[in-house]
Amino acid sequence: MGQGTPDMKTHAMASGLRITLTKTELQALLSLARSGADQLEAARHYSILPKRQEAVAPDIIQGLERGLASVQWKQAEAKARREQPKREAERRAAREHHARIDGYAVWAMLGDWTDISDDPDRRQWADMFHPDTSPREQGEIRRNVWRVFISKGSAALDDLLILSGDCTTTADRDEIEQLARRIIANHQE
Structure with missing residues (x-):
């Protein structure tokens, strides 16, 4: 198995399982889901999943993709907020000049x-x-x-x-x- 400590957190609910993943874990799960869906498609006549589970696979992949896009967007927003004071200082420095003559x-x-x-x-x-x-x-x-x-x-x-x-x-x-x-x-x- 992996060498890192998993950050994934799970919370059992009456109707399912709530999972919190890091971005890396989400990317890994999405890759696994896509790979599994591709294998299911290639071996359609040897289906190992009940039709009901097979039917929700694309929705699961789409949900994971939306989740990953949302995480990436939030990370980009956080980075922009952190770097905003530096960018403003650079803009101000580019518009001002100070000297002693x-x-x-x-x-x-x-x-x-x-x-x-x-x-x-x-x-x-x-x-x-x-x-x-x-x-x-x-x-x-x-x-x-x-x-x-x-x-x-x-x-x-x-x-x-x-x-x-x-x-x-x-x-x-x-x-x-x-x-x-x-x-x-x-x-x-």
Whole structure:
């Protein structure tokens, strides 16, 4: 017989037997049932089962198949729930970028941005899909680019300095540093 400890649990009832199987035990039982049904079909004229039992064999196999599919679905759902925080952290990391450049904190967010400034010579970027965003007529729109924020100091020490940021022209992460350095250099002039 098998070498592992069986996890199968049985519970006798007045009209039958309730069985709890592990996924491995269910797969083994399903394979045995299919094999037995195939053998019965091949030796139909030498039937060893009463006709009534032979008639329920396909229903038993179908029930085991549904049970196995249900177990696999529940396992997939449980795995997805366990991995959801990790996937969300990976998605967030893919949409955010943090760096320090020349003492300035640089933070960038990947998204779709629109210019909401009333002054066409000054850009003011806002999240295009935020419910409170009202893009100006003929305002510039940049899709799948980095919105760069730059600050220095601390609000707690009253020396917080926030530079006017901008958006990159592509989704290339290297562009964040180039844009941030240009903004910092323009501020220091």
